[in-house]
Amino acid sequence: MNTLDHLFKDFNFTDIGLLTLRLTISILVLAHGLQDITHIDAAAFGKTLGGNLIISNLATYCVFIGDLLVPTLLALGIFCRLSAAAIIGNMLFIIVLAFQPELFSESNFGGYAFEMKLLLLVSALPIALLGSGRYAVIQD
Numbered sequence: 397m398n399t400l401d402h403l404f405k406d407f408n409f410t411d412i413g414l415l416t417l418r419l420t421i422s423i424l425v426l427a428h429g430l431q432d433i434t435h436i437d438a439a440a441f442g443k444t445l446g447g448n449l450i451i452s453n454l455a456t457y458c459v460f461i462g463d464l465l466v467p468t469l470l471a472l473g474i475f476c477r478l479s480a481a482a483i484i485g486n487m488l489f490i491i492v493l494a495f496q497p498e499l500f501s502e503s504n505f506g507g508y509a510f511e512m513k514l515l516l517l518v519s520a521l522p523i524a525l526l527g528s529g530r531y532a533v534i535q536d
Contacts (some may be wrong), residue, residue, distance in 0.1 A: 414522070414529030421519050422471035424512075425483060429463025443527035462486035470523070473532020487517035525531075 462482055470479040495510040502508065527536045 401469060408530065411529035411531055416468070417519060418470050418473065418476065418523060421480075421483065421516060421523070422467040424516060425467040425470075425486075427464055429460070432463055440451065458481060459486075473528045474534050475536070476532060477524050477527035477536050483520040484517050487513045487520070491517070494498045514534040523528055 465487070466482045467481045467485070469475050470483070490513050491510050495513070500507050500508060508514075528534070
């Protein structure tokens with residue numbers, strides 16, 4: 397038996413992988429959320445939603461919850477499956493609503509305009525399916 401095999405025999409890399417994925421998604425969504433807080437315009441957001449002020453105010457609060465509270469819970473390992481499902485829903489909402497007119501248009505950097513949101517959506521799927529792993533405040 398190799399020395400490294402003996403050293404890592406009882407070590408679970410799945411939990412380290414889930415922790416790394418949780419922290420990466422959380423950092424990226426939090427950075428997006430902090431940008432939203434400093435640049436969001438509720439009136440312009442309401443026009444995107446059809447001009448309904450009540451829906452735009454509700455959606456604005458949901459954006460803040462989805463971009464600030466949910467990634468914090470995910471990073472800490474609290475309600476990870478629910479938090480990942482919320483991130484998936486948030487990214488679907490962003491892709492369908494914000495990128496609908498230009499869904500398959502190219503960004504300034506050569507890729508599709510929505511590819512970062514799609515990457516976050518797909519990255520949250522394993523956490524929603526597998527849970528938090530061992531390294532969490534509340535394991536699920």
